[in-house]
Amino acid sequence: MGLMLDHLFFPSIRKKKIFPLVIVGNPRSGTTFLHRFLINQGLGTGAQLWQMVYPSLTLQKLIKPLLPLLEIISPARHHSTAAHKTSLTSIETDDVSLLFKYFDGFFLYGFFLAFAEEDLFDWFDPKKRNTSKRDFDWFDKFWTRLAISANQDRVIPKLFSLSTNIPAFQNRFPKAKILYMVRDPLNVLPSGLSLVTGVLDKRFGFWSLDEKIRQRFLNRLYNALVELLKRFHKDWQSGAIDQSKVFIVKYDRIMTDFEDLMNDILKFTEETPTEEMMTEINNTAESQRQYTSAHQYNLEKFGLTEDQIRSDCSFIYDTFLNS
Numbered sequence: 001m002g003l004m005l006d007h008l009f010f011p012s013i014r015k016k017k018i019f020p021l022v023i024v025g026n027p028r029s030g031t032t033f034l035h036r037f038l039i040n041q042g043l044g045t046g047a048q049l050w051q052m053v054y055p056s057l058t059l060q061k062l063i064k065p066l067l068p069l070l071e072i073i074s075p076a077r078h079h080s081t082a083a084h085k086t087s088l089t090s091i092e093t094d095d096v097s098l099l100f101k102y103f104d105g106f107f108l109y110g111f112f113l114a115f116a117e118e119d120l121f122d123w124f125d126p127k128k129r130n131t132s133k134r135d136f137d138w139f140d141k142f143w144t145r146l147a148i149s150a151n152q153d154r155v156i157p158k159l160f161s162l163s164t165n166i167p168a169f170q171n172r173f174p175k176a177k178i179l180y181m182v183r184d185p186l187n188v189l190p191s192g193l194s195l196v197t198g199v200l201d202k203r204f205g206f207w208s209l210d211e212k213i214r215q216r217f218l219n220r221l222y223n224a225l226v227e228l229l230k231r232f233h234k235d236w237q238s239g240a241i242d243q244s245k246v247f248i249v250k251y252d253r254i255m256t257d258f259e260d261l262m263n264d265i266l267k268f269t270e271e272t273p274t275e276e277m278m279t280e281i282n283n284t285a286e287s288q289r290q291y292t293s294a295h296q297y298n299l300e301k302f303g304l305t306e307d308q309i310r311s312d313c314s315f316i317y318d319t320f321l322n323s
Helices: 002-009 031-040 049-053 057-073 095-102 106-111 132-150 160-164 166-172 185-204 211-238 251-256 258-268 275-290 306-312 314-321
Strands: 019-024 177-182 246-250
Touching: 002 057, 019 031, 019 160, 031 177, 049 057, 049 095, 049 132, 057 132, 095 106, 095 132, 095 160, 106 185, 106 211, 132 166, 160 166, 160 211, 166 211, 177 258, 177 314, 185 211, 185 306, 211 314, 246 251, 246 258, 246 314, 251 258, 251 275, 258 275, 306 314
Parallel strands: 019 177, 177 246
Antiparallel strands: none
């Protein structure tokens, strides 16, 4: 009802044009950092978690004063803040909006259905069950409302699941540009597993489950994360992706070469930086060079080895990281 009322109270919905700049990449590849940085610099608008729960602009006017109370029961409180700080007012991945809208998508598999005795990955594989039209139509509606709310033309979503389906996305949103994040799989895969299991352990006691159930879940989640990398790489190498509208962002550049990286991103997005933005870029670059991660991951804990990851992800090393 709220979405319907939006057309009455916000008639510009019918004509609003949006220009998505989408951040794509596996969880823990630097997507959250870059996502929030670009939005904080005013290069576009992104979705806060509460806006995904209540996407109607009409309802948002009523709900916003209640956010401090809603924070008490928010699922965001189950996140491990050491790995990923979040709240109802945090900028978050747009994959969550599919979970809230349709109770579907990779979040549903990664956090819940990967526990099932039968492997249900095919339910979420666009090659087996293609929900692209439904999902892209929803994103169009949702992003249009975000743009109106923020009085912006550019929206900056973050979608890790889009790795499996970028050609279809480019057909649906021909003006969209994509920043694809690449990080060493030896870091990104165990970090991604740690992020998900951290949430599950905090709420459900994941590490106290039966070992067979834990390992089954970890194997499936690992395979799904590797599959995200494989699908993008296959489409990239085959030419199915319009590479002129995709910029590859290497995680190491975020940490050691942030000034030049941002210069390249600004050129790619055809943005002219302000003096204030350049100052913030330089300050952030210095901070990034001094940053040392406190996270240490025991591969054996997840049933993995370094050789296995290097072998399973050799295509990422060969195409993006060894050149």
